[in-house]
Amino acid sequence: MEAKSNLRTCPKGHQYYKSSDCPTCLICEKERKPSFGFLSLLGAPARRALENHHILTLEQLAEHSEKEILAFHGLGKSTIPILKTALKEKGLSFTDL
Structure with missing residues (x-):
């Protein structure tokens, strides 16, 4: 229907x-939608999920584990490779909680 x-x-x-x-x-x-930065690489639901958790920089993202990020409503498994690449380019990674 x-x-x-x-x-x-x-x-x-x-x-x-x-x-x-x-x-x-x-x-x-x-x-x-941002025109640059890692948030510009994401779809609206994933971007809003990070913004709603006050994650606006890669440094703030690196303070979280992959598991924590995946638990956010609006953020799925397809977003993780994008985030990992952005973190890696800055010499960062998800935390290993």
Whole structure:
């Protein structure tokens, strides 16, 4: 069964269609995507998961284990190789808790 899309308006006035209950405005999300840095390599759900846990730098990311990061809602196994590569390029890695 296909979900019906509903027209929504975000607090900034953007109008967009969405079929899920997720309140995230697609237009706002696209506007706030970083243009550089490791967060720019991630999809919106993974980026929001890290931001919601106050992980904004690779140094902050390196303070966590891979297992901890995978437990964040919105972050899946496909994101881990991207994060590992970014950490490695900076001479960092996940902690071994």
